[in-house]
Amino acid sequence: MYSALWMFAWDLQDEGVEKVLGFAADCGLSAVQIASSYHAGNFILGHNPKRVAYFPEDGVAYFHPHLEVYADTKLKPKIAEVSRGTDWFAEAGRRLDRFGLKLVAWTVCCHNTRLGLLHPDCVTRNAFGDPYYHALCPSNDDVRAYVVALVKDLATHYPMYAVQLESPEFMGLVHGHHHERQGVALDPLSVSLLSLCFCEPCMRKAGERGIDARKLRATLREHLRAVLDRAPFYPLDRPSDMPGMVAACPELGRFVEFREQVALSLLK
Template sequence: MQSSVLAFATDLLDEGADAFFGNLTDRAGVGGLTLASVYHEARDVFPHHPTRVVRYLEPGAAYFRPDPARWSGRRLAPPAARAIGERDPFAEAAEQTRRRGLKLHAWTVFCHNDRLGFEHPDCAPANAFGDRLLTELCPANPEVRQYALTLVDELARYGVDAIRAESLHFHGLRHGYHHERYFEELGPFAEALLGICFCPHCTAAAAARGVAAERVRQVVAAELRRRLTEEDAAAEPGKLDRLADGELAVYLDASCATVTSLAAALAERAAGHGMRLSFMDAGGPGTGWLSGIDLPALTKAGVGIETLGYARTAEAVREKVAAFGLHGVRPAELAVILRPMAQDCDGPANLAEKIAVLRGLGVPEVEFYNYGLMRLSSMDRIGAALRGQGVDSS
């Protein structure tokens, strides 16, 4: 079983290679590093940071040095994060992991990008009223797809073993934008409708599948307007597969095809560079239709799946993995992320039991979230759990 810890590039830069990699190998005893390459905006508390506790992460920034020639003439291009200065954390990580015999994975946020969405609104999803959801990029947009492919090419320069693709799909309305406000109760059905993209590229993709896309948009807009206007309507249940005479469901199937084709293209490009690509499915099976996630189609296209195994008990982790089987995803096609922190684990035995469950089911990879956000004692917990299960640094 392969093991890795997810981390931010600033952890490596701020702590220095010896301290950083010493914690990974001597304390956690893992065989790999999953380093954020492009990441979204965040404000985090870092319990063991040597000089600071609170850090802001820059929206939509790259934690490697983009090759200007690859991005020449492109509107969508990742700027190097200001926090890295003149350094290249991925080059440093690549050199250190090779020297220490560790795997290097690139944890890459693709379509959740505040910076590029605000700079290029036409590349963001559009709801039924034409409002752009500027914290995201639309996977159907040709420029976004080329941007994603170029990111894969960039990461290949560093000899990365695998790409962990986060946010390689659509997002709903409520995705945690700071100071996001809803003073009137919208209800889950209206929220779902407000998150569906009707940009020209998505409507064209649906029309190519025989959907009357403009009629679907009009029906969705009318239903939203009714629910936004009438207080009692907000609480009404709704069926997505019945709206617009069932054509909305076919429209959403087209969104799934858009995401699958993009993920397949990236996986093929990654394989051409000798890398693997895993699709991060944070919500778990059965939750992603509105986001364009079709798990069986993704695995059939040769895309691996990574999911969150956040749970208090090993049995709950088992149930999470078993649920994927109901959606055509075998444990051997999964990587699972565990949290060793107190909210999920009460000690090494708890974590070891979860790892044992994953090994017993045939899950080949386990990762731990997140280096900078956990106490050093949580890293010791990883090491004790892995040793207890006989998992070596591989």
């Protein structure tokens, strides 16, 4: 167990490593959780002496990746500009004992729009085959190899107490992308169904478990088309929640279980 403050490389750069670590120690915390791999954002930095608003780069690494760890991975990390000249994990790491703190790497795994745009074959595909570039698919072996390498790199090259994983799993349709527009009032079931991935690895691996993913995909397409055609009204002859949908389509329940196993197996 540990108590910690989430923080970013720009906090360490702009406020000073010692000041930030000293603040965490003075607060009685036992660790610092520094973002090691992070997505884009729009931040207000209330106590930063150099800037107030900040837009971090998308899908970049805030440590110095050891490239040999990624020699066989298709997906490669990219160093953030703020970390290019200084490895803030190393800087914090060598001062931990002095401040009585542990180091934790706050690591975003499958949410990476930069990598998704570079490798569209690695992203989530909805039932219509549309890519969700923000969501690398955890069924994809190239994505899995990248996530494992990222964690291994952090765990073996820094005095790491823990690697905290964010999004080591499937992501959905909605996640806070800028200017998300739906144009129709999507009901929760439709959002859930549009969040399911039918990329090639998902289809193949589900098939290996005896799930007819093609049939399921066709069923969901037909259902979603019928719902979208009637929006903003909901067709009364259609299931309107997940239990009802699973009752009408048992293959869906098995597919959801399959997805849970995919995500869990990545953690093992």
